Amino acid sequence: MSITFAICATLSVTGALGMLLSKRAVHSALFVALTMINLAVLYLQLSAPFLGMVQIIVYTGAVMMLFLFVLMIVGVDSSDSLTETLKGQRVTAIAVAVALGLLLTTSIGSAVIATDTQLDTVLAGGNVQAIANLMFSKYVLALEVTAALLVTAAVGAMVLAHRERITPKLSQREQQKARFADYALTGKHPGPLPSSGVYARHNAVDTPALLPDGSVSTISVPAPLQARGSVRDINEEDAQQIVDLTQGNTVIEGGQDGRN
C-alpha cells in the first residue's frame, strides 16, 4: 500500500464522513469536493490520467459548483430537520448501511483478484488514445446513446427551469403611470431613491445620506443593509455643520488665494 493511497484514502473517507455529518448543506458540498479531488489523485495513481483530469474538471469544477449555485438560490442556511418522519428509520438505515459496508469489505477482502496483468499504456499509444480507440469502436453505440441522453438532459433542464409569464410585460409608460397613481394615492415619491451619503470619511453604500436640514435619510441605504443592522452612524459634527451651512450660521470664506 503506497503512501499516496494511504493519504488520499484517509482524506476521501474524511470528506465523505464530513458530508454525512455536517449539518449545513454548504459544508457538505465542500466536503464532497474534497473527496472528489482525492479520488482524482487516486485515478492518476491507477494510470488513468485522463479520468483524473475529467474528475477534477467535471466533478469539482462543474458539478460541485452547480450544487453550490443551487444552494445559494435555495438558501445557504438550509439545514436538515432533525425530526424523524418514519419511526426508527435513522437507526435502521445506519444499521443496514453498516451491514452493507461490512459485507462488501469482507467479501472483497477474502476474494482473490488476479493482478498478474498490468495496463500497458505505452503499447496502446497513450491513455487518451487507448480510451478513444475503445470508445469509438467497441463502445460507439454507448457513445451515441450518451449523446442522446445529454441532449435530452439539456432540453429537460431548460423545460424544468422555464417559467411561463402569466401577466403581460409592463411597458415603460405603464410603469410610469402606475408609479404616479401610487404617488397620487399614497404620496410615495415617484422618482429614484436618494443615493447613499458621500463624505470625506467614507462614500460607502452603508453611509446614509443627509437631507438639506441635516436629518438622516433612512431610505438612502439599501434595505438588506438595514436589515443586517450594518448602517454606519453619522458623525454628529458633520451633520451639525450641514445644518449650520444651510441655515446661514456659518459662511464659507472665499478661496485662500483671494481670487473670489
Place this chain on the structure above:
Amino acid sequence: MDVTNYVILAAILFSIGAVGVLVRRNAIVMFMSIELMLNAANLAFVAFAQANGTFDGQVVAFFVMVVAAAEVVIGLAIIMAIFRTRKTASIDEANLLRA
C-alpha cells in the same frame, strides 16, 4: 499496488453514500450522497481496469461520469422547481402527490 485496497475504499465510500441517502432529509445533500456512490463505483471500475490490464473499465467510468452529470442537471432542476412551489428543499415537505 494491490487492487483490493482500492475496491475496499470504494465499498466504504459507497456505504457512506448509502447512509447519506437514507438518513439526510435535504434533497441537495441526498444528491451529493448519490454522487458519492457513483464516484465509488467509478473508483472500483478504474481499479479493476488496472488489474485486468484493459482500458474497458476506464471507458465505462467515463460513461458513468457523463450520466452522473446529466443526472445532476435534471435533479437540481427538479429541486429548483419544487423549491419554487414549496419554498423548501426538504424531501419531507414534498408530499404533493399524497392525498
